Amino acid sequence: MFKAGKYDVIVIGAGHAGIEAALASARIGCKTLMTTLSLENIAMMPCNPSIGGPAKGHLVREVDALGGQMGITADETCIQFRMLNTSKGAAVRALRAQADKKIYQVAMKEVCENTNNLDIKQVLIERVVVENEKVIGVEAETGEFFEGKTVILASGTYLNGKIIIGETTYKGGPNGQRAAINLSDSLKELGVKFMRFKTGTPARVDARTLDFSKMELQAGDENIQSFSFMTDTPVKNKTFCYLTYTNEKTHEILRKNLHRAPMANGIIEGTGPRYCPSIESKIIMFPNKERHQLFLEPEGLHTQEFYVQGMSTSMPMDVQIEFLHTIPGLENVKIMRPGYAIEYDCIDPLQLKSTLEFKGITGFFSAGQSNGSSGYEEAAAQGLIAGINAAMFVKNEEPLILKRTEGYIGVLIDDLVTKGTQEPYRMMTSRAEYRLLLRQDNADIRLTPHGRRVGLVSDERWNRLQIKKAEIKSATDRLNEIILTPNRETNEKLNSIGISEINSVMPLSDLLRRTEISYEKLQKYFDLPKISDTARYQVNTNFFYEGYIKKQSELAMKIEKLESRLIPEGIPYKEILNLRSEAREKLSKIQPRSIGQASRISGVSPADISVLIVWIEHQNRIKNQNDFESCN
């Protein structure tokens, strides 16, 4: 066997998970190899041309706060930005941007190619090599063996991929790529358990055949924000999206051809995501809905290709063309790439620890869509954590495990490794219990210290955070120092700036709880420190939502107590007969790392948790007693 190199970390795949994993480990200082089937496909977006949105935008911010790449590159290359949910409260405000797919890829490839410690190779990995339950490297299709202390699987939807367009199927990865067939089998030999998932994507159409005059124009925001806490150059809107709707005629054609849908004729076996239903599923599930909306989004600035968001389908080509032609603005549309469904193998994430390392295979990690998630952002977040933890493993340092109370990333990974998933897992704000604490605006305050600890946060990023925190503190202190007394002078002053009178003594900060008052407004009339926009936003938010933030913090603290009760590894759950049998089975499968995680496993009751706590303490005592005897 030809030994082609020796690495600390080997990453299989160069999609959104793979890039973040490889960049993180290389930046931390580990000798890293990133492999891909095709160098043209680094950071490819095979589905929608957009990044962010509710919960997903939060993930991008968190990746950025930890020192990841996605936010920075998105800011540099995206062509339209919108802040969503602006009227709905700070917790759910979320940035979403239209990406220029090609430019994003070029930029990402450039970043990777210019990162120290990082080798990039176009090669198909066929085998992960394990010895004594420990990973030792990977083997390529072309015979090379790459020795690795750790390996990260970030193979997306390529594992045993199968493309389905109507009655046509073939083996392949997304967007005309090859599939990784043998890798899947090699992992099965290692005892890795797989699930079969499915996802789909709509057709891409030729802009020259679209009549935009029949559609609603969707422009970007005027005052736009960026994803990255490091971006200083204002991001720019360079394009538009368009909105149009299906109608009864469209639905008629789809209904007439339902028997030809792969879902109906049994070609598709995998489980598809509920949040990404094909148009044919939509009309079955919601037969009373008179119209479904579709957005036409440019795939980039240098192409005529438009993405038809909302019309994901795996219908035969003739049906795809026929139903698209019924839609206003699309009467003469020409398809450039067909919509298709892809079925792929993904691992059952219950096999992973919270570090994303496989429980039974030391040094082998997994991240991204191959873990049963979906979405570029979800992939990037896992990739980053897997990359950090592989590096921590190599350096023999504490792994990074984010709590549910610390970030969406914590929620995402905890959900995957504790509850598993029955469909491609998408991040949603409703999945986060403490979302008022996990705002996109405070991701740096929450997570940058973690990034600093593992060695991913540069001095510059760190200093920015320190300045911001100092600004917040000085403003907060000052607001609490200034005491207002309800006399004529005060009330006249308040009236003059359009603030209603006060009736009791209060610190100035109390005024910030009122909707109409902001720091900016108070700054004009009171001696308050001048601080940056971002710090000001924090101050306003912290005071305005204080009551709710306190409520959530209290709940979060309760939960964190349980999280900090760690469970020693290797507990023989099957022997703890006081546990109910379902609990015994689930606990020994999932091997939770803390009492908190154990309590979230479905089928484990509060009484089981009590039994477990007492059992662990019992063992501790026996151990201590023995120690005591031996020290006497």
Next chain:
Amino acid sequence: MKSQQRTLLFCGRKIFMIQEETISAISTAVGESAIGIVRMSGERAIEIADEIFEDINGKKLSKIENRKIVYGKIFDSKKNVIDEVLTFIMRAPNSYTREDVIEFQCHGSAAALEKILTRTLECGARLAERGEFTKRAFLNGRLNLSQAEAVLDIIQAKTTEALKIAEEKLSGKMTDEIYKVKQQILNVISHIEAVIDFPEDDIDEITINEINKSIDLIVNEIDELLKTEAKGKILREGIETVIIGKPNVGKSSLLNFLSKREKSIVTEIPGTTRDAIEEYVNFNGILLKIVDTAGIHKSEDKIEQIGIERSKNFANKAALILALFDGSRKFDEEDEEILKFIDGKNAIILMTKSDLPTEIEKNKLQKFNPTKISVKNGTGINELYKNILKKINNLSNELNFIKSARELEILKRVKNHVTDAKKALELNIETDLISIDLRSALQALDELTGESVSDEIVNEIFSKFCVGK
């Protein structure tokens, strides 16, 4: 002991004890003992006790020495006395659990005990799980190693019991009602959340008006459920019933017949049953808490006189009186007094010993339409059952009520959260904050049903809204 973490040295190694919530429970079994104990353990035990208990000398418990017993009263939130109690105060670490512990020793009526328990919950304690005091005792180093097994067994018992309860609940009507409330909350949340998570999808925004309306409906529904609390409690704890009648009229025989156990002593000598005996009787599914009193008659015997006074007291408080008249003897002065006594009370008139020749004058009881019974041959028992049913008809024809203190506590919490949401709405607060309160409500309900809030919301969104790219 105020700090969040206490340290114990254990063979040179630090064991961190984590301060837990304050727990509370009735630690004596219902109907099995003369006195009852409500016990609290945890950081806030003394503080909570001070909120609900007043020492006879007006001294705060927080100022009272360790391991002292003080006498005083427990009040409800409207400052009405619930019970006279002895309060035992044990400060950490000199207590069973090594936490601050308060014990209220009360008179043992199930109703009083439950009221006191409810008060502690209202003031911030959490209902203890089975074996939780012992679990804490063990975890805090109070029990030795050999006792650990026992701890596990106690908790284990909870598991099977919980399963039983779960099964009961599944078939119970109350669960349906709770599910209804839960579904309504889910409807509102999922709509709010769908709009938040899929802002660019074609979903009609939920209006403040709609949320308001739904919340009002939910609060009404919960209030209806809370009203059933009293009903549930009566049926749960037994309808307080008193059997009265002159000596040897057959009170104890009737009780024994109903309970089919030889608990009270039945003799032919008048005045044997001197003290009152409490007995829980499951009469074809109706739980009667029967107090068998000393026979009411004029007596020179001092002890017996006390007994008679007590029977009258019990009869005055009882929800139902079974008044017995001996059919085999002449109507006498004592019977007359009993008739007078029960006038205007919720009583069923029974003519006993119908197996013997009738000696009692017909005209004396005729207008009361007495039920003739004989415990010897069982005549009239069915009729008695029907009469009891009639008397408590309003209570039991609808078996839709709150089943436990836990359900009650949770429903109250749910109501608080939902009311918070409503208050927030009035302040014109953003909808995602409204869903924080509603989520807390759902979380509380899920403690009853054991589901996961996030999963439920996500499932609801996908089943109701057409979302996704």
